[in-house]
Amino acid sequence: MNRYSLNQATTKYWPLExxxxxxxxxxxxxxxxxxxxIQEYGVDKxxxxxxxxxxKVSSLCRGGFFTATDPTERQAKxxxxxxxxxxxxxxxxxxxxxxSGGLPAGSRDLDGARAMVRDGLAELAPYADExxxxxxxxxxxxxxxxxxxxxxxxxxxxxxxxxxxxxxVGVIVDxxxxxxxxxxxxxxxxxxxxILSYQVSDWVVPLPADTLLGRAMMGDGSIELRRLxxxxxxxxxxxxxxxxxFNRQLWxxxxxxxxxxxxxxxxxxxx
Amino acid sequence: MNRYSLNQATTKYWPLExxxxxxxxxxxxxxxxxxxxIQEYGVDKxxxxxxxxxxKVSSLCRGGFFTATDPTERQAKxxxxxxxxxxxxxxxxxxxxxxSGGLPAGSRDLDGARAMVRDGLAELAPYADExxxxxxxxxxxxxxxxxxxxxxxxxxxxxxxxxxxxxxVGVIVDxxxxxxxxxxxxxxxxxxxxILSYQVSDWVVPLPADTLLGRAMMGDGSIELRRLxxxxxxxxxxxxxxxxxFNRQLWxxxxxxxxxxxxxxxxxxxx
Numbered sequence: 001m002n003r004y005s006l007n008q009a010t011t012k013y014w015p016l017e018x019x020x021x022x023x024x025x026x027x028x029x030x031x032x033x034x035x036x037x038i039q040e041y042g043v044d045k046x047x048x049x050x051x052x053x054x055x056k057v058s059s060l061c062r063g064g065f066f067t068a069t070d071p072t073e074r075q076a077k078x079x080x081x082x083x084x085x086x087x088x089x090x091x092x093x094x095x096x097x098x099x100s101g102g103l104p105a106g107s108r109d110l111d112g113a114r115a116m117v118r119d120g121l122a123e124l125a126p127y128a129d130e131x132x133x134x135x136x137x138x139x140x141x142x143x144x145x146x147x148x149x150x151x152x153x154x155x156x157x158x159x160x161x162x163x164x165x166x167x168x169v170g171v172i173v174d175x176x177x178x179x180x181x182x183x184x185x186x187x188x189x190x191x192x193x194x195i196l197s198y199q200v201s202d203w204v205v206p207l208p209a210d211t212l213l214g215r216a217m218m219g220d221g222s223i224e225l226r227r228l229x230x231x232x233x234x235x236x237x238x239x240x241x242x243x244x245x246f247n248r249q250l251w252x253x254x255x256x257x258x259x260x261x262x263x264x265x266x267x268x269x270x271x
Numbered sequence: 272m273n274r275y276s277l278n279q280a281t282t283k284y285w286p287l288e289x290x291x292x293x294x295x296x297x298x299x300x301x302x303x304x305x306x307x308x309i310q311e312y313g314v315d316k317x318x319x320x321x322x323x324x325x326x327k328v329s330s331l332c333r334g335g336f337f338t339a340t341d342p343t344e345r346q347a348k349x350x351x352x353x354x355x356x357x358x359x360x361x362x363x364x365x366x367x368x369x370x371s372g373g374l375p376a377g378s379r380d381l382d383g384a385r386a387m388v389r390d391g392l393a394e395l396a397p398y399a400d401e402x403x404x405x406x407x408x409x410x411x412x413x414x415x416x417x418x419x420x421x422x423x424x425x426x427x428x429x430x431x432x433x434x435x436x437x438x439x440v441g442v443i444v445d446x447x448x449x450x451x452x453x454x455x456x457x458x459x460x461x462x463x464x465x466i467l468s469y470q471v472s473d474w475v476v477p478l479p480a481d482t483l484l485g486r487a488m489m490g491d492g493s494i495e496l497r498r499l500x501x502x503x504x505x506x507x508x509x510x511x512x513x514x515x516x517f518n519r520q521l522w523x524x525x526x527x528x529x530x531x532x533x534x535x536x537x538x539x540x541x542x
Contacts, residue, residue, distance in 0.1 A: 108495050114453070143414045145451035146493040147476050156453035180416035182385070182427035205418050207482060222417040224379050 004266055005058035006259065007032030007199070007244040014255030016041050017049065022259045024053040030240040032058045033091060035084060047091050057093035058240035059136065059172075059197050060084065064098035066120030067113045067150060069105070074116065078123050085124065089131040095196045096128065097136045097172055102147040113150040118160055125168040136196035137161055138172035143211060154178050154187035161194050170194035173232055174244070176201045176215050179223040188231040195237040200225050200270055201245040208248070215245045218265040225270045241270060275537055276329035277530065278303030278470070278515040285526030287312050288320065293530045295324040301511040303329045304362060306355060318362050328364035329511035330407065330443075330468050331355065335369035337391030338384045338421060340376070345387065349394050356395065360402040366467045367399065368407045368443055373418040384421040389431055396439040407467035408432055409443035414482060425449050425458035432465055441465035444503055445515070447472045447486050450494040459502045466508040471496050471541055472516040479519070486516045489536040496541045512541060 008019050008031065016037060023031050031050060038046045038060070050057060063084035068074045081098075088096045100117040107113065121135060128135050139157040140149035151157050157171040171194050178184050180203075188195070202221030207214045218225055229241065243262045250258050279290050279302065287308060294302050302321060309317045309331070321328060334355035339345045352369075359367045371388040378384065392406060399406050410428040411420035422428050428442040442465050449455050451474075459466070473492030478485045489496055500512065514533045521529050 103493050108493050110451075110453075110495065141413060142451040143412070143478065146474055150451075151453075152451045153453060159453060180381075180413040180421075180423045182381075182422075182424060182430060203417055206480070207414065207478065209477070209480065211478060222374050222379050224381065 001027060002029055003239070003241045003271070004028055004263065005030030005032045005240040005242045006262060007034070007059075007061065007242045008037065009034045009061065010243055010245045010250065010262060011255040011258050012246075012251045016046060018255055019259070020049055020053045020055060022256060023055055026259075026263060029056060030058040031055045032061065032240075032242045032244065033093075034061050035087065038087065038091070043087050043090050050091070057091045058242055059095035059097050060088040060091055060093050061244075062097040062099055062138070063135075064120075065101040066117045067101035067104050068116075069107065074120070078120060081120070081124050082127055085128045085131055085133050088133045094132055094134055095136050096133050097138050097197070099138055099140060100149050100151045102145065102150060110150055114156075114160070117151065118163060121160065121164060121169055125164050129168045134167070134196055135169045136172040137169065138174055139177055141177040153181055154184055154191065158187060158191055158194065166194050170196040172197045172199060173228070174199040175223050175225055175228050176203055179203060179228065184228070185231050188228070188235050192235050195232055195235060197239065197242055198229060198232045198237060199242045199244045200229075200266070201243070213246050213248050215247055217245060217247070217250065217261060218243070219269040229270055241266070272298060273300055274510070274512045274542070275299055275534065276301030276303045276511040276513045277533060278305065278330075278332065278513045279308065280305045280332065281514055281516045281521065281533060282526040282529050283522045287317060289526055290530070291320055291324045291326060293527060294326055297530075297534060300327060301329040302326045303332065303511075303513045303515065304364075305332050306358065309358065309362070314358050314361050322363070328362045329513055330366035330368050331359040331362060331364050332515075333368040333370055333409070334406075335391075336372040337388045338372035338375050339387075340378065345391070349391060352391070352395050353398055356399045356402055356404050359404045365403055365405055366407050367404050368409050368468065370409055370411060371420050371422045373416065373421060381421055385427075385431070388422065389434060392431065392435060392440055396435050400439045405438070405467055406440045407443040408440065409445055410448055412448040424452055425455055425462065429458060429462055429465065437465050441467040443468045443470060444499070445470040446494050446496055446499050447474060450474060450499065455499070456502050459499070459506050463506050466503055466506060468510065468513055469500060469503045469508060470513045470515045471500075471537070472514065484517050484519050486518055488516060488518070488521065488532060489514070490540040500541055512537070
């Protein structure tokens with residue numbers, strides 16, 4: 001259990017104090033945090049709560065969204081990402097998860113959008129480095145390419161990350177987004193020390209109307225979670241494994257119930 | 272216009288005689304056909320109708336669906352694919368489009384499913400070769416990986432195709448399924464003489480409840496259709512370009528209206 005980390009987004013409506021308490025009581029070492037609820041709770045207060053419970057923060061989600069035609073808007077995002085880096089540092093985590101952003105409105109220029117992501121990383125990486133925070137590029141499933149994330153495969157994420165030192169920019173291996181890729185095991189091997197997190201949930205169909213909420217509990221779908229975990233291990237990753245599920249039914253269920261189920265399913269299907 | 276081909280599935284409820292008539296009247300050389308309506312119309316009768324109109328068949332859609340746990344079921348699919356090859360030959364087209372099938376029910380074994388596809392191809396390729404038909408592996412968008420097609424990228428399709436002679440097994444480059452891939456231009460170059468068709472439609476969000484019907488008219492979405500076409504050209508492909516759109520609103524519109532719009536959009540966005 002020493003690698004397990006529940007990302008608080010999995011129990012979105014459970015108060016932070018409850019999910020921290022449950023994690024500590026279960027003897028866990030890690031917890032994954034999300035910017036908006038942490039800002040609401042207070043970053044320093046959250047850092048103290050987590051530390052007092054004997055937990056460490058596996059990652060902070062999330063920054064990014066570098067793609068906009070308007071330079072002022074792009075600059076505002078850079079500022080916001082600097083704040084996210086400061087928050088990550090204050091929370092004592094070395095990993096800030098980044099989602100790149102989709103195509104700018106009305107644009108079809110994928111290469112151009114990906115260049116904006118590279119430029120954003122270049123602006124942020126030294127700032128993050130000074131604060132002991134590494135930037136983790138998360139490829140999202142290709143169905144989110146146009147409107148949310150132009151980085152759609154682990155190979156694409158590595159093409160970006162490798163333009164920076166591994167100590168500054170790495171990648172997030174999220175099983176939900178990457179499992180279908182015939183090339184994913186080769187890319188995990190390529191990623192090596194750049195793997196900053198392994199995140200788990202499961203793939204089920206049909207997709208819900210809001211495709212962002214389509215993730216299922218581990219074991220309910222078709223992803224080879226254990227095989228992907230073993231590949232990350234073999235590539236040298238021995239850090240926390242985050243459960244990150246956005247799912248309306250799970251959000252509506254009692255927090256402790258979801259907490260217990262996720263822990264059981266992790267043991268059954270991941271580790 | 273000498274490369275343009277309307278796949279009849281784009282105007283699903285328009286009678287075959289109408290879409291053939293409209294294609295001939297527009298001075299086109301090609302038409303794309305779909306198995307089920309052609310079987311219903313009569314294969315030989317359809318072949319005569321098309322030939323009499325001075326048209327050639329760009330491709331027959333579609334065979335495949337090789338993934339099933341039950342060997343009897345797999346064998347039945349092989350038989351059905353042999354019939355599809357016979358139909359393609361009778362219609363005078365050298366291209367049979369194949370969709371691989373998803374994961375077998377209850378399975379998470381992607382490698383195993385992909386091996387079933389390879390085995391199916393191995394059984395069919397010599398039979399097709401004798402009849403002058405090439406098998407075109409179509410990668411579908413990764414959102415269809417679990418339930419419809421375990422081949423989710425052009426690279427994955429080529430990994431399969433390259434186990435056979437290029438004269439027997441090739442790939443279909445469908446813009447809707449492949450546009451998001453950071454590696455797609457490299458893979459198109461790799462595909463070279465194995466490209467058997469370039470198919471166009473467009474990507475829009477949100478996806479409809481039935482994700483199979485999410486394709487949009489060229490120009491309505493975010494795909495660089497002309498760039499992908501130019502890449503296929505550069506790789507040596509000079510065959511027909513098929514418009515293939517599954518979309519409830521287009522199906523409900525008058526056939527001639529959709530026919531005219533598709534032709535105009537092709538000139539504006541593809542060629």
